Amino acid sequence: MTLSRRSVTNKPVLKIYGPARSRASRSLWMAEEIGVPYEHIDFAGMEADERDEILTAVNPIAKVPAIEDGGLKLFESMAINLYLAEKYGGELWPDNEPDRARTVQWSVFAMTEIEPPLVQLFLERVIHTDENRDEDNESKALNDLAQPMKVLDGHLAQQNYLLGGDFSAADLNLSSIFTLGQVARYDMAEYPNVASWADSCLGRPAYKRIR
Ligand SMILES: N[C@@H](CCC(=O)N[C@@H](CS)C(=O)NCC(=O)O)C(=O)O
Structure with missing residues (x-):
């Protein structure tokens, strides 16, 4: 088994499972942003059954990202990121209750209001072929995005x-x-305010390091 490592110490406690070109990028970005040493298990070059065996020991539904941190095993990208930010995040983690609650709010908003229609758009525009592409689904995805995007832009x-x-x-x-x-x-x-905010966030050095 080959493990890909991205770490500044010999034996980091934190292990992050999942390739950078997946939702694991969120947790890799968080770890880079807060500067916590970690071992990156990206499954490169592994057969599917070997990957599944390693991954299901951390996440029973065999999806990425998943992490281990000391005795803790955790899956779901937002849960992982909230945990990492709270434990190691320093200035990234608010020092007051209202802002911590807002952090959870925007994270849940991301997963429930923005991600599902964006995934649908991605499926229709990138994954589906001419035979199974559905323009109604594409329009619905754009419609579903409109209201939360307007709120976010405001x-x-x-x-x-x-x-x-x-x-x-x-x-x-x-x-x-x-x-x-x-x-x-x-x-x-x-949504020009969302566009420039997203450019600024995704332009951060810590994000660029994991791409
Ligand atoms: N809600 C989960 C979704 C995780 C998920 O669907 N991950 C994808 C990769 S982006 C996955 O592992 N799919 C199964 C696979 O790759 O075999 C999260 O945010 O962590």
């Missing part, structure tokens, strides 16, 4: 980042979803 018209003037875990978690929008050629011209 919010970001007032401030540079989700919680105010500084980049935080909330920005990382929500902006990480928009990588899918880039691949799906989602035009954000109608």
Whole structure:
């Protein structure tokens, strides 16, 4: 078994499972952003059954990302990122209860309001072939995005980042979803505040390091 390692120490406690070109990028980005040493198990060159055996020991549904940190095994990208930010995040993790609650709010918003229609758009525009492409699904995805995007754009018209003037875990978690929008050629011209905020977040050195 070959393990790919990205770490600054010999034996990091934190292990992150999943290739960078997957939702694991969110957790890799978080780890890079907060500077916690980690071992990256990206499954490169592994057969599917070997990967599944390793992964199901951490995540019974065999999806990535998953992490181990000491005795803790955790899956679901947002749960992982909230945990990492709280434990190691320093300035990325708010020091007050209302902003911590808002961080959870924007992370859940990312997963429930933005990610599902963006995934649908990605499927219709990138994955599906001419035979199974469904324009109604594409229109529905764009429609479903319109209202939450308008709300987000209005919010970001007032401030540079989700919680105010500084980049935080909330920005990382929500902006990480928009990588899918880039691949799906989602035009954000109608939402200029979201577009410039997402460019600023995804332009951060810590994100670039994991791509
Ligand atoms: N809600 C989960 C979704 C995880 C997920 O679907 N991950 C994909 C990769 S992006 C996966 O592991 N799919 C199964 C596979 O690759 O075999 C999360 O955010 O962590």
